[in-house]
Amino acid sequence: MRNPLIPGFHPDPSVCRVGDEYFIATSTFEYLPGIPIFRSTDLEHVELLTHVAVRDGQLGTTGVPTGGGTWAPTIRHHDGRFYLVVPDMMGTGRGNVLFTADDPAGPWSDGVVMDVFGIDPDIAWDDEGACYITMSGLGFEEDGTAVHLGITQVRLDTETGAALSEPRPLWSGTGGMFPEAPHLYQVGDHWYLMIAEGGTERGHAVTIARGPSPEGPFEGCPHNPLVTARGSDRPVQNTGHGDLVQLPDGSWAMMLLGTRPRSMTRAFAPMGRETFITPVTWDDEGWPHAEPVVLDERHEPVEHTVTFPSDAPSSLDGFDGEVVAVRAFPRDVADLEARPGWARLRGTGQGMEATHPTFLGIRQVTEACTVTTTVDVSEGAGGLSMRYDESSHLDLEATTDVVTLTMTARGLAQSWSRERTSPDEPARLRIVADPPLVGKAVLGASCDRLRGEVWEDGGWVEVGGVDGAFLSSDFCESFTGRVVGPYAREGVVDVAEIAYAGQDVVR
Numbered sequence: 001m002r003n004p005l006i007p008g009f010h011p012d013p014s015v016c017r018v019g020d021e022y023f024i025a026t027s028t029f030e031y032l033p034g035i036p037i038f039r040s041t042d043l044e045h046v047e048l049l050t051h052v053a054v055r056d057g058q059l060g061t062t063g064v065p066t067g068g069g070t071w072a073p074t075i076r077h078h079d080g081r082f083y084l085v086v087p088d089m090m091g092t093g094r095g096n097v098l099f100t101a102d103d104p105a106g107p108w109s110d111g112v113v114m115d116v117f118g119i120d121p122d123i124a125w126d127d128e129g130a131c132y133i134t135m136s137g138l139g140f141e142e143d144g145t146a147v148h149l150g151i152t153q154v155r156l157d158t159e160t161g162a163a164l165s166e167p168r169p170l171w172s173g174t175g176g177m178f179p180e181a182p183h184l185y186q187v188g189d190h191w192y193l194m195i196a197e198g199g200t201e202r203g204h205a206v207t208i209a210r211g212p213s214p215e216g217p218f219e220g221c222p223h224n225p226l227v228t229a230r231g232s233d234r235p236v237q238n239t240g241h242g243d244l245v246q247l248p249d250g251s252w253a254m255m256l257l258g259t260r261p262r263s264m265t266r267a268f269a270p271m272g273r274e275t276f277i278t279p280v281t282w283d284d285e286g287w288p289h290a291e292p293v294v295l296d297e298r299h300e301p302v303e304h305t306v307t308f309p310s311d312a313p314s315s316l317d318g319f320d321g322e323v324v325a326v327r328a329f330p331r332d333v334a335d336l337e338a339r340p341g342w343a344r345l346r347g348t349g350q351g352m353e354a355t356h357p358t359f360l361g362i363r364q365v366t367e368a369c370t371v372t373t374t375v376d377v378s379e380g381a382g383g384l385s386m387r388y389d390e391s392s393h394l395d396l397e398a399t400t401d402v403v404t405l406t407m408t409a410r411g412l413a414q415s416w417s418r419e420r421t422s423p424d425e426p427a428r429l430r431i432v433a434d435p436p437l438v439g440k441a442v443l444g445a446s447c448d449r450l451r452g453e454v455w456e457d458g459g460w461v462e463v464g465g466v467d468g469a470f471l472s473s474d475f476c477e478s479f480t481g482r483v484v485g486p487y488a489r490e491g492v493v494d495v496a497e498i499a500y501a502g503q504d505v506v507r
Contacts, residue, residue: 002044003236003296004274005255008363009481010036011200011273012072012120012181013255015245016082022245023077023104024255025052025084026275029069029480031324031361033316034059035086037075037104043245043253043277048314048321052084052099052108054329059111061327063092066389067479072120072181072241083158085114085121085133096121096135098161112161116154123156124184124214131156132214134193136180137167151182151195153215171209171218173197174225181241184214190286193218194226196240200273200479203230204240206256208288226290227256227278236276236293237261237269244280244288252280254290259473260367262435262447268472270433270447271364272481299504302366306498308343309336322362323498324483326355326387333358334495343495345382345488352385352393352487353408361387361483362498364433367448369502371484372430373495380491384429386450386484388476394466396452397489398427405452405464409475416464421456426496428455431484433468435505447472 006013010026017023024038024046034053038046053059053070061069068090075084082101088094096118097111114121118135125131137152150172155164173179176197185192190210198205205228209218229239242256258276259269278291306320314321317331325333334343345358352359362371364386373384375398383397395406404417420427435448448468453460469475471482486495 001253001277001279001294001296002298003276003294004258004260005043005277006038006046006275007271008274008365009272009483010275011257011479012241013257013275014074014243015255016075016077017245018077020248023049023075023082024275025073025075027071027073027479028324029071030061030064030066030327031069031480031483032059032061032327032329033324034061034070035073035084039104043247049104050106050314051316051321052106054106054316055110057110058099058108059088059097060092060094061088064090064327068093074122074183074243076123078125083123084108085123087119087121089119098123098158112159114156114161115163116156116167118152120181122183126186126214131158132184134170134182134184136178136182137169148178148180150179151193168215170216171195171220173207174220176203176205176207183243185244186214188286192288194242194244196242197225198228198230198240200240200257201238204228204238205230206240206242206254206290210286221287223287223289226288227254227293229258229293233266234292235260235295237266238273239276239293242290252282252288254278254280256293258293260295261474262367263469268447268469268474270367270468270472270482272473272478297506299506301503302500304500306362308341308495308497319360323485324361326357326359328356330360334360339494341496342376343486345486345493345495347380347382347488347490347493349490351397351489352387352395353390355390357487358382359385359387359485359487360495360498361485362500364482364484364502366502367435367504368433369500370430370432372428372499373486374426374428374497375486376426376494378424380488380493382486382488382493383427384431384485385487386431386471386482388471388478388480388482392471392476392478394431394450394452394471395487396429396431396454396463398429398454400424403427403429403454403463407466407470409470414466416452418454418461418463420454429453430460
C-alpha cells in the first residue's frame, strides 16, 4: 500500500466506501476551508474532491485558540445520504456538529449542533435504523480542567441533533491514557468498538472490543493493541486513530494517522500527523489483525504550482483547493481582482505572529521541498512564511531595500538580513527544507535544515538558515503541521504564484 496515503498535515482520517469509491475526511483545526473530502478508487491514489466547510457559519473557527477548531471527523453513508460528524471545539467553536450531503462533492449542509458532549464523535445505525453517537466523553474537575471519561454513547435524532438517551459508558480501553477516536462497526454477528489510546504521540495505539449490540457490553480483544509503533524503530511513529474499511474483494484495511520523525533518535516530525493505510485480516475467532504501517519506498517527485485564479476542480472562489488561510477563508485574505493574475494581500501591521495573519498557505507534503513565490513589495512588506502556529514560524520577508529571515520559536526570535540588489523588481523568495541523507544521521542531527533564499543577480543567495526541529510537531507540541506560503505584514503585497517542488528521501 502507498504510504503515506495522504501526505502532509492530514490527521484523524475517517473513510467510508460507497460502491467502488472511497471517501476520506481529515481534521483541519484552525484552517479554512475546513474538512477536506478526498476520493479514491484504489486506496492508492487520492484526489481532493471538495471541503465540507466552505461558507461562513458552518464552523466557528474565527475565534478558536491554537489547538482548537475542527477535530477528528467521522464520515459515513446511510440510506443514500452522506453524514459527517465532527467536533468544532474551543473558543467560538459550535460544539459537535452533524453535516449531511446527497453528493460527497457537496454542497454540504450548514450543520446541526448535536446535543452531546465529548470529542471525536462516531455515527452508526443499527438494523432498526436507530442512530448512535459514540464519543470520548469529557468531564470537568472543580478547577475547570477537562478530564476524559472513557467512551460514551447516546442515541440521536439526526434531524434535530437532540439526544434521545442519557450518555452511557461503553468501554475505556486497555488502560492507556486518553481513550478517544471511537468507531463502531457491525461485522457478522458482532458489533466492534475500535478506539485510540495512549495519546496521539509516541504512545499512540489502536485497540478494539466487541459485543452483541451497539450498546455492548464490550469485551477487549485478546491481542490488543491492534496497531502501535511505541518502543519500535519503525520509520512511521505515533500510529493510531484508525478507521476500518472493507474492500470490494472482501479484504479489509485500516486508515490511520502517523508521523515520519527524523533525527538520530527519531525525535522530530516536520510535517506532523499524516494519513497512512495498512492491511487488516480476520482470524477464525472473529478478531481483526492489522499489519504494522510500512513506509512506501516509491518516492516520486512532487511538483505543483498555484496560480491566481485557479481552475483546479476543487478550487473555491478562485483559490486552488489546497490553499488555506488561518481562521479565515482565502477569499477573506486575498483579492484576486485588484491585479489580474496576482493575489493581492493587504497587511494589517502584524505578521505571522497574528491570530489572523494575512497569509495563504499550502501544506508541506514531502520530506525535502522547495517552496518559491514572487511578491511585489513596492508598496508594502511581506514575503514567504513556513508556519506551525502564532509562536512558531519561519518568515522570509522583503521590502524594497532588504530581505530578512526570522525564526520565531516559542517567543525566541533570531534574524538574518541582506540588502537587495534589485529593489525595483518583484522579490523572488524561497524556503528550502533539506533532510539528512540515509546513513548521515549523527548525534545532534535534526529532521532537516531550513534555508531562506532570495534570487539576486541571476542566482539564489542564502539569507540565513536554521534547524528544522523548531518547526516540528514535537517541538511545537502541535496537532497540525507545516503550512507554507506568502503573507503581508503592511501595505500592499501582490503574489504571483506559489510553486512547490519536493521529494521524499529514501531511508
